[in-house]
Amino acid sequence: MMGSTSVPALTARMHEGREWLLANYLRKWVIVGVLIGIAAGLGAILFFQSIQIALDLFLGRLAGVHPPGPRGEGETIITPIAHRWAIPLVTTFGGLLSGLIVFTLAPEAEGHGTDAAIEAFHQRAGRIRARIPAIKTVASAITIGSGGSAGREGPTAQIAAGVGSWLGERLRLSAEDRRIAVTVGLGAGIGAIFKAPLGGALLAAEILYLRDFELAAIVPGFIASVIGYSIFAAWSGWEPVFGSGLGYRFTDPASLGWYALLGLVCGVVGMVYVRTFQQTRDLFHKLSIPPHFKPAIGGLLVGLIAMQYPQILAMGYGWLQFAIEGDTVSMAAHTMLILAALKIVATALTVGSGGSGGVFAPGLFIGGMLGGGLWSMLHSHVPGMPVEAEPFVVVGMGALFGGIAKAPIAVMLMVAEMTGEFTMIVPAMIATSVAYLVSGSVTIYESQLPTRGDSPAHRGEFTIPLIQTIDVGRAMQPAPSVAPLDSLTTAIQLMEARSLRVAPVVEDDRLVGCLSDVDALRARVDGREYVQEAMQAPPIVTYATDSLLTALQRMTRAALGGLPVVERNEPTRLLGFITITDVARVLDLQVNALASQPETVRAAADDPLRFIAVEETMSRAFDTISADATLAEAARRFSVGDHHALLVVDADGGLTGIVTVPDLERATTADAPDETPITEVATTNVVTARVGQFVADALAQPGAEGARQLPVVSDRGDLLVPVGLLRRSDVVVAYLRGRERRAGAIRNDGGEVLSAEIPIERLDDANGLTLAELGLPPDTVVTAVERAGRVLVPRGGLRLLAGDRLRLLGSSEALPAALEHLRRIGHTTATEAYERPGALVAGVAPREVR
16 A cells, blocks of 8 residues: 555664664653653643642532642632531541542552652562552542642652653663653652752652662753643742742851751651651551541541641641741641641541552641741740741751651752742751751651662662672583584584583693584584584683683673683683583572571562562563574574574564574484575474563463573564563573572571581472472572582472482571471481581581581
8 A cells, every 4th residue: 555654664663763762871861851751740730630629529519628728829818617517527538439449449559659659669670550640640639639638749759650660661661761760750740749840850869768869860850850840830830839938048057056956856756757657557457447448537537636627638738838928827836836746647547547648748747837836935935046937937848858758958959949948948958967867767758778789770780799709710610621623513412411502622631712502503504514613712711710790791792601711821721611500609609698697577489580570681682583584594693693592573573483593403403405494493382471570480381491591572462572582591690689689588596597408319209399399497598409410590490300409598497497397208318418518608617507
């Protein structure tokens, strides 16, 4: 058809567009940042309008309550309450409706959404379910509109963070970039709805950690936050939330001591706020009633309090406006401390019961009222106090929440932007710093982690020192070798028997080259017969004194699965051989040593690979070949590339099979004609992995156990489109990552943590038993399975064979119990388990475990 575009051509164009987008850092984040900013701005408008509609419908029409608004958003006036008796009914109904929506459609949307976005960054590789932002928006609007004490920042943050996650999936961003997109969305959403673009941008970098910054989020955060703010302010007006400021000036250094006292009080009260919220939430979790109805209970209690103190209803920004302006008629100074205490209770009841809404706005209210109340208590009795209460109100807003949110810089700037009082930055710095230090590690956002080194997002960056401290000599193995005049057939058979991708070539006890499986295939295709015609000379080597990092870097650059280890002063003297598996084995022993450190939380699953998503570890470097190609074309592609597998795709880009180097070797051995269709050689019944799976689940599929690599696919209609490869080396890396995450899983409780080996001598009672079915004591971890000289990754689905040896890690009490258990079920006759010779685990010298 004239002007039509075929699906493959369209797919190719989309792929080219994506590659163009991601090829340049600035281009990528300008485009992604603008898109996230648009979502933040539009999401802020949607949610703001939803709250206004809900407020008018629930509090306004049903109870006759019209809370005053801040100066930048509406009328700051107080109107009489028409039906005070109806307030508890409205808050109860709102809680019930919100609970039914949340716990029926998406239970993870309960509570405050900012914490969920932080958790998505650290623990979920930046993934947020698409339905969460929509459900959060509706449920939070109902909660706030019916008078629940909650803030509007959480849902807005989740909308923009959810769009960031969605963009990451659609553009196939790396896990690192998808995480950045999520946190940028979080900051842009909050910055937009509070009209605080600078503070919102910095919040994206600061809110993830207790004592660290996500520096990579700052530049994209600036772009997204400015766009989001501009869209929302163009719709709602450019005036700050609490007006343009009253022009306070800091001119009295002697008053800094009193601002430090304010920071001290804000830090202590902030901790009370957090503890009250957490304990209330835990109490509601223990109630033996369906969670759908718990927010209604919280709403009822809030409504009863609000009958006497309606200032605690909803966000309370209008009442905070009166405090900022020093309107003691509308907001009496002596009532501010009472309102601060009641707002803590009301927020704990609203959000802690499962209601949907943020905790940022209540934190500002509590801090502002606390500042005004403290001033009213002191100003007549002590010298050096500010003449008016308003500066204490503004500084208290930022100090309290900046301390417990562990984002002092961002919150302080946001308060300045919201109030227009930038001149109060100096006393705010003192008060917020004191509150941050006093509150210690207490945080309102429980998904925060101490530093980047504690986050799975940066785990690889902080394991490099370990791999640099271990030398190759501790990991190398004896080297099976071939001779230059050996036939390629003999060499290939040796390599397949030893599961080697590369073998050293030795002549007269001298290393003269290396032969890889790809080298062998190229030579066979060209009709060559002997090793010396295919080997690489001089060989790429490593030294026994090199670090494992150096060896791995050389393997990666040369696309080799192993390297010969030679003497530094005599480079033709072969000492051994090192592969990726050897590196994993030695690193694993070192990681296991960390298990002696106390840990308060035990992992939920024993399989380390259940902690790692396929997308985190898969290789995105893969090659495809058309299903119409021939054997000769496949051989040529292998001979010019470094790939060990080709994914066979149809005309629409869908996966139909996979062909590997051994497939080609078998075909050439059988003298198949060059014109043979590749589909006759390839494996067409392909076992695949999905992007969203955990590695353990992908490998647990029937047929995946012995596969060297699994194609990773994404659904596109009825097609399975390849997006990566999960190789054995990737699984080893994933295993190490998962083992690191479980490194502290064993509690020592005062005893010694040791490593031991136990032989599996027979499997008479349960032939084919898996590790998961062994039923070992809970305080033991299987770190490896040795089989015929090979080290196997100890996943739960691994089936044991007679002759296997289990490497276990556990306490000095648990290991004998594990041995006794295996003896009792008839899998070993050993009476003693000995630690591996020369091993040092948890700083304990090798000794007998009886």
